[in-house]
Amino acid sequence: MGLLSDPNRRRALISLLTRLNAPICVLCYFAAVCWFMGLSFEPFTLRTYMSENAMGSTMVEERFPAGERALATAKEFGAHKKKVGGMPVDWLVKTMQARGLEVFTQRFSRTLPFPDENNERYIVEGTNVYGILRAPRAPRTEALVLSAPCSPGDDNNQAVGLLLGLAHYFRNQVFWAKDIIFLVNEHDLIGMQAWLEGYHHTNTTGMDWSPLQGRGGSIQAALSLELSSDVVTSLDIVLEGLNGQLPNLDLANLFYAFCQKIGVLCTIQGRIQRNDWDSVSGYSHAVQTMMLMVMKQASGRSWGDHGLFLRYHIEAATIKGINSFRQYKTDATTVGRLLEGMYRKLNNLLERLHQSYFFYLMPSLSHFVSIGYYMPAFGLLAVILLLRVSLHRNSSLLFS
Known part of the structure; x- marks a missing residue:
């Protein structure tokens, strides 16, 4: 305090910082870069670990058997989609009703500020179809969501087929303590935004949508499924939402735990985890994976339908099938069992996911960097701004 209260000493300190401003800024910059690169x-x-006690063990027996039937349903869905030239609403309603769900639809329209790239249209109209499996053993105050977007062409037909297969299988189980909502949304993010606004009775985008006739409890967690082939080589989890928002880390940990248990190859940022971390190539791989996550967060866009759930404080992620690693194969039955295990664990939650981290970076699915480790690097970069501002201010005072 004496250094700052004494005018002579304060003047000497300001003179020193002014004279060494550039070298200190360069030093802080390189220190920040080295710190950040060292985090990989x-x-x-x-190491990742499960913070939520209700999801701490994967000792459940997954029995989903209907992978082939789900793929047959996917082909039927694709045929009806091709026949009507879009979302086969009537077929989906009848199929969900046949599986014992309470089925509802929601129509929506959105005026675009610029023409659509594919169809050169300014108005997008569509219909969302969703079915609710009511919890048989609870007061129906909470819910989980499994969604699959209805994409153009043959994309994501397998995801819709698997969603319907899981709905039929879940209907025959008696241990559900939460409502489970099976949602097929049209036009990807636009349809998902319309459904979420209707579910929460809000309208933040000016979109026109019909009110929801059926509603479950408060949504605790959600998964969006994207599969475009009968057999996938790996499952990739997408976490980045709007404005860099991330779900609770326990959701990613749950996905990784069941992938390890069932033997499914799992990736993040589309990259396989490597064990040779002590080699140059292994370290470079971790750096690239972490920087991809940083760049996606910096873009501010949502990298899946799950990103819109995060705006409503709902922990959500997108699980995407990848066909890049030909030496591995995972069929629809295995993917269904993984989703079954995850939903059975989410069904055990007594409160929202909150015990783990919300701000983190992941060089791999088995390791993470918490906010307490990467913020010092940003602090050093902030010091550079303060030093440059102080130099400019002192120069202005000197010339005045």
Whole structure:
């Protein structure tokens, strides 16, 4: 305090900072870069772990058997979609009703500020179809969501087929303590935004949509499924939402735990996890994976339908099938069992996911970097701004 209260010493300090401003800024910049790059080195990261006790064990027996039937349903869905030239609403309603769900539809329209790239249209109209499996053993105050977007062409037909297969299988189970909502949304993000606004009785985008006739409890978690082939080689989890928002880390940990249990190859940012962290190539791989996550967050856009759930404080992620690693194969039955296991664990939650991290970076699915580790790097970059501003201010005072 004496240094700052003494005018002579304060003047000497300001003179020193002014004279060494550029070298200090360069030093802070390189220190920040080195700090941030060092976070990808495995000994400097933390291993992922389950913070929520209700999801701490994967000791459940997954029995979903109907992968082939789900693929047959996907082909039927694709045929009806091709026949009507879009979402086969009537077929979906009848199929969901046949599986014992309470089925509802929602029409929506959105005026675009610029023409659609594919059809050169300014108005997008569509219909969402969703079915609710009511919880047989609870007061129906909470819900989980499984969604699959109805994409153009043959894309994502397998995801819709698997969603309907899981709905039929879940209907025959008696241990559900939460409502489960099976949603097929049209026009990807636009349809999902319309459904979420209707579900929460809000309208933040000016979109026109019909009110929802059926509603479950408060949504605790959601998964969006994207599959475009009968057999996938790996499952990739997408976490980045709007404005860089991320779901609770326990949701990613749950996905990784069941992938390890069932033996499914799992990736993040579309990259396989490597074990040779002590080699140059292994370290470079971790750096690239982490930087991809940083760049996606910096873009501000949602990288899946799940990103819109995060705006409503609903923990959500997108699970995407990838066909890049030909030596591995995962069929629809295995994917269905993984989703069954995840939903059975989410069914055990007594409160929203909150015990784990909301701000983190992941060089791999087994390791993460918490906000307490990467914020010092940004602090050093902020010091540079303060030093440059102080230099400009002192120069202005000097010339005045």
